[in-house]
Amino acid sequence: xxxxxxxxxxxxxxxxxxxxxxxxxxxxxxxxxxxxxxxxxxxxxxxxxxxxxxxxxxxxxxxxxxxxxxxxxxxxxxxxxxxxxxxxxxxxxxxxxxxxxxxxxxxxxxxxxxxxxxxxxxxxxxxxxxxxxxxxxxxxxxxxxxxxxxxxxxxxxxxxxxxxxxxxxxxxxxxxxxxxxxxxxxxxxxxxxxxxxxxxxxxxxxxxxxxxxxxxxxxxxxxxxxxxxxxxxxxxxxxxxxxxxxxxxxxxxxxxxxxxxxxxxxxxxxxxxxxxxxxxxxxxxxxxxxxxxxxxxxxxxxxxxxx
Numbered sequence: 401x402x403x404x405x406x407x408x409x410x411x412x413x414x415x416x417x418x419x420x421x422x423x424x425x426x427x428x429x430x431x432x433x434x435x436x437x438x439x440x441x442x443x444x445x446x447x448x449x450x451x452x453x454x455x456x457x458x459x460x461x462x463x464x465x466x467x468x469x470x471x472x473x474x475x476x477x478x479x480x481x482x483x484x485x486x487x488x489x490x491x492x493x494x495x496x497x498x499x500x501x502x503x504x505x506x507x508x509x510x511x512x513x514x515x516x517x518x519x520x521x522x523x524x525x526x527x528x529x530x531x532x533x534x535x536x537x538x539x540x541x542x543x544x545x546x547x548x549x550x551x552x553x554x555x556x557x558x559x560x561x562x563x564x565x566x567x568x569x570x571x572x573x574x575x576x577x578x579x580x581x582x583x584x585x586x587x588x589x590x591x592x593x594x595x596x597x598x599x600x601x602x603x604x605x606x607x608x609x610x611x612x613x614x615x616x617x618x619x620x621x622x623x624x625x626x627x628x629x630x631x632x633x634x635x636x637x638x639x640x641x642x643x644x645x646x647x648x649x650x651x652x653x654x655x656x657x658x659x660x661x662x663x664x665x666x667x668x669x670x671x672x673x674x675x676x677x678x679x680x681x682x683x684x685x686x687x688x689x690x691x692x693x694x695x696x697x698x699x700x701x702x703x704x705x706x707x
Contacts, residue, residue, distance in 0.1 A: 423510065605636040
């Protein structure tokens with residue numbers, strides 16, 4: 401397949417850009433000729449990917465972490481429509497969080513990623529579309545590859561994304577989690593599943609999942625598949641800070657689905673809004689683009705994924 405790499409030079413702690421000559425030589429030896437471009441700012445990967453598809457590239461490879469993957473997936477669409485349904489998404493994982501790759505059991509080794517790119521094997525890949533409200537009150541939409549969530553997960557993501565990374569990714573996430581959870585007050589939201597009746601639910605987290613992991617390794621939706629045509633929705637209600645601290649092993653392993661405070665749903669559309677006017681932030685593949693109200697709609701088998 402005619403291949404184009406969308407490269408986030410700041411990924412892997414900046415090592416992707418610093419070692420690009422070495423990395424690109426390895427890629428060339430493995431898959432032959434390819435196009436590439438570095439990203440320079442927010443949503444730049446979407447612009448680059450979109451142009452590459454329109455220029456006839458058939459495999460668009462995200463070189464970076466979950467945020468880069470999200471932006472590249474957005475580049476597969478123009479005006480809400482997929483540009484080329486046969487185009488494939490490839491991934492060379494270079495991020496520190498790695499929630500997307502965990503769903504497929506992929507490691508961070510370049511040789512493993514190149515082995516996937518060398519094959520012709522692809523599978524259908526569902527994509528989520530979220531319509532949401534920006535901080536300024538405007539309605540916008542964004543596609544997502546992995547998970548859209550609201551509640552404490554979005555508060556933590558916002559804390560992490562606005563914090564200094566001087567202590568490293570893992571410590572930054574730990575500190576962001578502690579700060580975010582101390583500040584979080586569980587809201588009540590109204591949900592609607594597949595156009596059915598509304599229901600008011602007090603929440604810690606609602607995760608509308610295409611993939612399985614979020615929050616740097618939490619297995620929030622252990623049964624989720626990216627090609628089954630359905631969202632797996634996980635709702636956490638009634639949990640306290642001590643639950644998240646002392647029961648964290650079950651959250652990371654997926655055992656939380658057996659706990660009283662966890663509820664699971666499957667659907668094609670999921671709508672959610674705040675009941676009491678409280679600002680409830682929205683997290684999308686690790687970024688926090690806005691707040692509720694929001695509507696998530698699954699786009700089944702919208703693109704292909706190199707596996």
